[in-house]
Amino acid sequence: MRGFLFGFLVCVLAACAGSAPRVSQSSQVPVSLFGVPPGPWEDVGQVPIPALEPFTPRLPEKIRLSNGITVLLLEDASRPLVSLDLRFRVGSWDDPRGKTGLAALTAGLVRDGGSERWPGDVLDEELDFLGASIDFSASDASTKAGFSCLSGDVEKVYEMFQDLLLNPTFPEEKLDVLKGQLMVSVLQRNDRPGPAATRESRRAFYGIGDPRVRRMEASDLDAMGRDDVVAFHRESWGSRGALFTVLGDFNAEDMAARLEATFGTWPVQPAAVSEIPKQAPRLEHGRVLLVDRADVNQAEIRILMEGVRRDHPDWPALRLGSFVLGAGGFGSRMMRRIRAELGLTYGVSAYWNPGFEQEGLFTAQVATKNETAGQVVAEMLSLMKDFLNKGPGVEELDKAKMRLLNSEVFRVDTPSKVLNRIADLEFQGYPWNHYEMVMAACRDLTGKEIVAACRRHLDLGRLQIFVVGNAPDFDVEMGSFGPLALWDLDSPNISTGNSAASSVEEIEQAGRALAERVLVAHGGRDAWTEADLLLAEVASPRTSSLLRYPNRISWREHPAIGRRDDRPYNPSEELGSGWSRFGTEPRLHLPLVLMRLARNEAVLGSPAEGILVVECPEGEVVLSTGGGGVVTGLAVENILLTFGEYSLSGGLRLPGLISAAVRGEGNSRPAKGRVITNWQVNPDLLESDVSDSDE
């Protein structure tokens, strides 16, 4: 197997090494106009390219411990170092509901807390003295633990490592430190718009209830104690699909014996059956989500669509297609057009990123000044469209193949890269020659095959375009690229219908509990139960009056007030004329939704903290709530209202300020995709206003 594995790599390189010099020494050397004269060759195409010498990287040795745990050993005596890594199948995606971050916290506490023999602080000091390191960390679907040290210290550091792994003490004090650090990371998460855009665009795409995009909140941290960590460690850590890798200056037999003695007796656990969906969501229609942020001078743009798994037959074509469209450096169309030709960005890319198990996503991303955000989105879409229409040119495809195939040697040019790459494949159950097979397939692909595959997987009508930027400075309204909704970086506020892995009963129960909190926060169940005229108002042809006269309704209906408000309505700001759609959508009226809740006329669910999904006769509505149950936003399909500045209106709490966004249709869009309206509040009640108590 080894012989065949990398054999063709060399052929690939030779094939793309370019032709022999076209002309020998140039005879007509023009006078230099600037700088040095030409060297021996006038044109770079004339420079000789010798054949590349053959190269077959050494592959790791694979052994199994007596309990079946796999070990990959790769000896490399070029430096007196040893590094050992263990990975096993439990990760953040396995975090229990309401305790997002538990896998990460557990890995951190095992490391920082240490064992009886090696308490964390003593361990830190000793490792720093040795110049060695021990690291534990959890990622999405796996946890990694390992060390690296001078080969002379391997016995000592190995002992520390295995003691940590098998006998952690989970000291409370270190838990507090770790939680403090994680809390800071929660507070910092929106400080840089780029990472925030990447994270939130994925949350929006998968749906905020999806375990693959769950975000740690302060409440998660509050909810996690030492017991949770201990239980998670006991139940989830162990030999589940475990894989050891060892690299460096060691003796393979000794290392195998050492691992057998420590871990050969580890009880064999099956890899936990993951309930994480492996498919990425499919959007039915394209959509645009906007985070309007006044403090940035650059817009961060992320365009997403579902992708493929690594073993999909179309993956080689998509990989090569990516190299033409937007991957692999300056040679892609995106970089040439948007950076080199237009000077609109420092970096732009577009590519499929497949998972081993997960489908992964197609992602296009860029940052550009607010004033050219629309132009850049339009350019990216047009480049994609053009690529899907015409496919790559003949020469362009040749060059893309050369970029892809000639650089492949840099994926195996050090023992550490070889071991990591094989370890990934082994851990995920892929054949060791997977990468070579993909490369071989890429080499033979034609332009037609590539574009056909890309058309199968890139549908410009189903893209999610996510933009973080200062919307008033945009050159083009983002709504012109598709139905627009506002997104809030902090509050979870839209569900795409994917719910978490929790049971239906749990979601419903959480929904009912949240509904009670919402009702209490807005004036109490009784007030809304008796809101008799509400439904009639909404159902009447004058539906928009509900939005225009919200205070009138609250006056008339609220028993605590007991009188009608007969004063004329005097809105401080009329709604834009293009907002008729707003008024014809009864579900958008918060009072109506509250009434449905109060009368138990809705099916409820809470797929994520602070999110209430309400299925009422008018259809599905998603409420997002802040502390205490006050509604911060309401979403129906592509329409999103964000509420702010609550005021008391006759004992009922109603929004004083609404930010709204609807799908863009012709002229019906408000300026900058956003409209603000102030609801009038009866001045008599201002004294009792408790609007600041909603957070």
Add this chain to the structure above:
Amino acid sequence: MSLQDVNDGFQALADEVEMTVLDNGLRVIVLPRGEAPVASFRVHVLTGAIDEAAGLTGLAHFAEHMAFKGSERIGAGNWLSEKLALEECDRAWKAYEAARAGGAEEAAALLKEFDAARERADAYSRAPDFDAVVEEAGGADSNASTGVDATRYYVSLPSNRLETWFWLTREMLGAPVMREFYKERDVVMEERRMRTDSDPFGSLFEAVLNAAFTAHPYRDSTIGHMDDLARLDRPEMISFWERHYTAGRMVVAVVGKVEPSEVFSLAETYLSDLPVSKQARNPRTVEPRQKGPRTVEVVRPASPALFAAWHTPPLRGRTAVVHDVLGSILHGGASSRLHVRLVKEEKIAATVQGIVGFPGRLDASLAGVLVVPTSGNNLEDCLNMIQEEIHFLAERGPTERELEGVRRRAKMDLLSSLGSNPGLAGALAQAEAEEGGWEALFDSLEALEEVEAADIRAAAGTYLSHQRTVGYLLPPGARPSTPVGEDS
């Protein structure tokens, strides 16, 4: 394997390094190693932001961008016509800029003329060809970086592209034509928005530099001020390049599966007629002694942070080793003094990181500590404790065990860097260009052995509170000394 064996290993590696100096002063270092048919290339040019004149900040970094735009022999559609068009474009910009600065009415019309001239010039450009050759050859990690002291160009290629690299490098270093200058200016401005303006820490670091230095060019961040960037022109760029991109200020390092004799022979062929350095670097104003503590605040919607910086001497030779050891004892790792005190014991910081030689090492510089507090209302406590720890260290010195730990970590760091061709090429070129010879890379371990507790005490004693600059990153409405809202 004992530490002595490790030292022997370094010696064995050092024995493999070969260097030659071309007649024009350009130095070439080669280290043949490894099994894979690859090589990593590094060009270290001793020019950086400190060589910029007032009002021209950003020029050195911008020059690095222009290096990839090709020459008259690569990236040119029709060089003779393009040259004329480029010069026309320069004149049009000058006319517009003069009118704009003078508030003249015809500025708008002149801008249109400039835009048209620019389009005419750009029409001849095949600038992407330069990168394309590298990428199609299989080039990996092709990039460059510019600092205050120096500019570095790097790439890794399959080893059969050795001559291709020399061909490209001759054109890049010896004959750049600065095409697409005015368009690339926009790209550089986007880079500034991304790295400095959009990044709270980027803004914080820039503010501290602006405050800590009043006269020395370390004051201005390398990316340049937005206003300067908007006014830079191509003739300035050409004159900057001609003055600073000269052979005596360049070191080339090649590490990988290569024959030293072949590398030297190609270097002779391709690089020996690059222009000789005729003048030394510009003299820089020595930063006057700071007479009192300075504080700056950066207010933006971000979580609070603190960056405190103290003046250091130029960091070369033994001074550099001593200050690096001091930094390592203060903030290098989980058992470092500041980490133990602020994160583990007092629990008032989530992270403590430090840097020695900020923003550079050539001239008197800064040592800084960045703290992210666990809550916004303890920034002052963090600062006081940092100053206290420095004070302890100045009074009592480090333990022998701390010093031994630093030595071992330095060895591990060096060993780790030996695992990669790019890392080695970079370290060798850096040591040769800035530390008096590539041997300094290995000699530094010896120098480390000689650092004593008294050296550390003395160095810590120079981090005086009245000569520090403290930058606070604060959300709107917060004060460093009063409780800061957790999030706004």
